[in-house]
Amino acid sequence: DAKTTQPTSMDCAEGRAANLPCNHSTISGNEYVYWYRQIHSQGPQYIIHGLKNNETNEMASLIITEDRKSSTLILPHATLRDTAVYYCIVREENNDMRFGAGTRLTVKP
């Protein structure tokens, strides 16, 4: 009963924007969309989260559709160090984080 669907893998050229999609068609009104990434053999790293509005921070931008059924994580200028598995998670504020399979992003020179 996965709450999110992400492509298994994606490639991106270094210096270009990486756009990672996530479908969460069953999201409820009080569930947030979170993005984490995991570089090989490390713990997950928080990237960004949002509820309804688009969000931007120093790492990335999060675009959430108006119906909230999907979102896109944008890394504006991907570098080789952005190669990682990216996880899109939906959860209510006090609930635990449960991870799906994620998207393996490979940034190529």
Added chain:
Amino acid sequence: GAVVSQHPSWVICKSGTSVKIECRSLDFQATTMFWYRQFPKQSLMLMATSNEGSKATYEQGVEKDKFLINHASLTLSTLTVTSAHPEDSSFYICSARALAYSYEQYFGPGTRLTVT
């Protein structure tokens, strides 16, 4: 702020022995701590959730007598893998959550356990 550490970062133990992994919230008090397990090329799987001073709540399929969790203080949780076997070899990751940080979850760097 909001740093979570784990110790050790990697450990090798013999089959049948027990190994303890520590998880500490370094600059905040964690009301809840979580333990995850990750096998190679797989995603993180939640093993258990623990609140300070309470017994841990284990996910279905996780043996509570094998994976002992102690959350003795607001900054320390331990996971003890008892009578470890090679199939317990995995990457164990803890996470901590605090009211002071609006219940956001912060993750440790993980502990690589290899059972020989």
